[in-house]
Amino acid sequence: xxxxxxxxxxxxxxxxxxxxxxxxxxxxxxxxxxxxxxxxxxxxxxxxxxxxxxxxxxxxxxxxxxxxxxxxxxxxxxxxxxxxxxxxxxxxxxxxxxxxxxxxxxxxxxxxxxxxxxxxxxxxxxxxxxxxxxxxxxxxxxxxxxxxxxxxxxxxxxxxxxxxxxxxxxxxxxxxxxxxxxxxxxxxxxxxxxxxxxxxxxxxxxxxxxxxxxxxxxxxxxxxxxxxxxxxxxxxxxxxxxxxxxxxxxxxxxxxxxxxxxxxxxxxxxxxxxxxxxxxxxxxxxxxxxxxxxxxxxxxxxxxx
Amino acid sequence: xxxxxxxxxxxxxxxxxxxxxxxxxxxxxxxxxxxxxxxxxxxxxxxxxxxxxxxxxxxxxxxxxxxxxxxxxxxxxxxxxxxxxxxxxxxxxxxxxxxxxxxxxxxxxxxxxxxxxxxxxxxxxxxxxxxxxxxxxxxxxxxxxxxxxxxxxxxxxxxxxxxxxxxxxxxxx
Numbered sequence: 001x002x003x004x005x006x007x008x009x010x011x012x013x014x015x016x017x018x019x020x021x022x023x024x025x026x027x028x029x030x031x032x033x034x035x036x037x038x039x040x041x042x043x044x045x046x047x048x049x050x051x052x053x054x055x056x057x058x059x060x061x062x063x064x065x066x067x068x069x070x071x072x073x074x075x076x077x078x079x080x081x082x083x084x085x086x087x088x089x090x091x092x093x094x095x096x097x098x099x100x101x102x103x104x105x106x107x108x109x110x111x112x113x114x115x116x117x118x119x120x121x122x123x124x125x126x127x128x129x130x131x132x133x134x135x136x137x138x139x140x141x142x143x144x145x146x147x148x149x150x151x152x153x154x155x156x157x158x159x160x161x162x163x164x165x166x167x168x169x170x171x172x173x174x175x176x177x178x179x180x181x182x183x184x185x186x187x188x189x190x191x192x193x194x195x196x197x198x199x200x201x202x203x204x205x206x207x208x209x210x211x212x213x214x215x216x217x218x219x220x221x222x223x224x225x226x227x228x229x230x231x232x233x234x235x236x237x238x239x240x241x242x243x244x245x246x247x248x249x250x251x252x253x254x255x256x257x258x259x260x261x262x263x264x265x266x267x268x269x270x271x272x273x274x275x276x277x278x279x280x281x282x283x284x285x286x287x288x289x290x291x292x293x294x295x296x297x298x299x300x301x302x303x304x305x
Numbered sequence: 306x307x308x309x310x311x312x313x314x315x316x317x318x319x320x321x322x323x324x325x326x327x328x329x330x331x332x333x334x335x336x337x338x339x340x341x342x343x344x345x346x347x348x349x350x351x352x353x354x355x356x357x358x359x360x361x362x363x364x365x366x367x368x369x370x371x372x373x374x375x376x377x378x379x380x381x382x383x384x385x386x387x388x389x390x391x392x393x394x395x396x397x398x399x400x401x402x403x404x405x406x407x408x409x410x411x412x413x414x415x416x417x418x419x420x421x422x423x424x425x426x427x428x429x430x431x432x433x434x435x436x437x438x439x440x441x442x443x444x445x446x447x448x449x450x451x452x453x454x455x456x457x458x459x460x461x462x463x464x465x466x467x468x469x470x471x472x473x474x475x476x477x478x
Contacts, residue, residue, distance in 0.1 A: 050321040050367040072322075076363045080344045083324050083362070092322060096368050137433025139360050139411075140345055219432045220346035 048082075048089040052097050059098040060173040060197055068175070068195030069093045073115055074144040076136070077152055093197075100199065101145070108205050108233070114147025114198040121146055126302075127162035127211035127228035134158065134211075134226070137219035146201065150183070151192030155222045155282060160248035162211060164240035165228040166203040173197045183248070206230040210302035212295050214243070214283075224282040225291055227251075229299040237305065239267075243283065244292050245276035254296055264300045268293035306370055310335065311379030321367035325359075326350045328366055329376065337377040337406040341435070348434030351407035352376050358411045360433075377406045380413060389413050389448070391457040398447035400438035408434050412448045422452035 050072065053059040063069045069091040072078055081087040095101075100115040103124070112121065118141040121132035135158050136144060149159045150170070160183050170186050172179055174196045179189065190196070213226035225243030232238065237258045239251040253270040257263075262270075271292050277285035306317045310333060319328045326343070329335040329352070341349035343362045350361040353375040381387035389412045392398070399405040408431060415430040424445045436444065450457070 048320065048322050050365070052367070072365060072367075074363075075365050075368065076345055076360075079322070079324050079363050079365050082322050083327065083343060089322060092367075094365070094367055136345070137348075138430065139348075139351065139358050139433055140363070142357065143359065143363060218435070220342075220435070 048092055050092045050094055052094050054097050054099070056098055056100050056199060059093060059095060059100065060178075060199075062093045063197040064173060064175045064195055067091055068193075070194050071095065071147075071151075071192075071197055073148040074117065076140055076144045077148065077156070090194075095145075095147075100147075105205065109202055110205050111200050111202040112146055113200050114150075115145050116147075117142055118144045118146065118149065121159075125205075126209035127165060127230065128159065128209075130211040131158055131162045131213070131226065131228065134213050134216070134223060140219075147198040150186075150198060150201065154247050155224075155243070155280065157248070158223055158226060158242055161226050161240045161242040162209075162228040162230075163201060163203070164248050164250055165230045165238050166206065166209075167230075167232075167238065168201050168203040170201050171199040173199060187247075204232065206232055207235070208303050210299045212298045212302065214291065214295070222282060225288060225295060227292075227295040227299040229296075229303045229305075231303055231305075237300070237303065239271070239296060239299065241271075241275070241292065241296070243288060244271075244274070246278055249274055249276070251275075251296065258300075258305065264297050264305055267300060267305075268297040271296045306366055308369060308371075309373040311375060317366065319366055321365065323366045324362050325352065325354075325364040325366060325369060325374070326361035329361060329374070335376050335378055339403055339406060341403070346433075346435070347404070348407045348411065348431075349404050351410050351434070353410055353414060356414065356417070358414045375410070377409055380409065386459065387413065388451050388457070389416065391459045392447040392451045392455070393444075394459045395457040396443050396447035396450060398440070398443040400436070400440045400443075404434055404436045408436070408444060412444075412451070415448065416451045420448075420452055422449040424449060427452070 051062040053062050063071060067090050070089045072092045072094045082089055095115040100113040102113045103116055103120060104111050118132045118135055122129050146159060149157055164183050169180055169182060172186060208231045210229045214224045216223060227241045229237060229239045237255060239254050240248055241251055242248045251271045251274045253273040254267040257267040257270045275292055277288040279285045308315045308317055317328055317332060319332050326338055326340060329338050338352055338361050339349035341347035345360045345363040351358050352361045354372050381390050389409050393409060411431055411434060420426060420430060427445050427448045
């Protein structure tokens, strides 16, 4: 034990804080970074047990049994939150040995395991590949997973945009069994929470896809806005955006303009009707409103419309 | 939990969700990985896990059983520095030093993997590292020199540095 840690241990002990690893305090939720050093100490005495299943079936059983477990995939959000005392974890299940990271193509459909790292997803065609490449840095991409990204709250979760455009179908398990549905269906079911495990995501390989995003100033930065467009085997174009509304959204009006034979400019202009621009630290609502039609136009030009 | 840290086998007692950064700094007293942003964005805590650069603040201990972890302390000794460490001295790439350990570890993986001397490629590989001194030029030069296969005379560099005096106008009075 280092001097600093010893000193903190003595102070906490003198203050009556229970530092016995078996009976220590549970980590409180929503605490600020101001107490980070103290909560790091709490995290070090966390009693959270971690299961390490070796198959998908074992992972489902481990996550859905009582008390419901928190899923640890890449850990790029959960671990720092746990360190800073911002999340309470009673029990966790690590997917690193569950063989849920496969990527396969069969009968015109691509299936991506929930634990597939973003680095592997960068090798997929647009819009998934370039979107994954636009998340974090090399180290984060090597560790973060597609399932974790889908579950991450906005403004994280960049891949929800391309997956919406692709009409991707998620397969997830909860205590009631295994379910399938789109991104919106998963959110409507309650989304990510202890006891829920995304298994994989599948989509029809499109005829063409495109992805454009506002430039990030640094790999640490989040993407303020992105537009994904897909032309399916039947020739229909689907479009989705992140950053145009508080969560990823389909741009149905722009799609309808194209389906009626309208121009890219008309489709771009129509995109505003599905947007719900908002202010945050990344961009203002006014800026989002100005940028969205520009990026819809670029995505459609890239698609070759 | 069994780990090999800088070629030394360790039995680690921290709970399984503890970050590798906390284990290294608080349990093993290895302080070269720095607790910068503690959310994976600054790169100051980067270490090698089985030869690959990883953010130790994002990595839970339970994911590492049997892994080999290398920090700057395991790359060289004061008497026998690694080539990347020599290059950082020779090119004055270490400024305040806070980001240096993570950069040296990431640069070691980059050149060890056959990375080129192209500064664009180096910038891409090291893109996750913040230097608050904004001294990226010297860092890029140092890594490019290693990738080119340059040799470094750090003894003369250190001697030169020790003999460099900066005079501030009016300071004598």
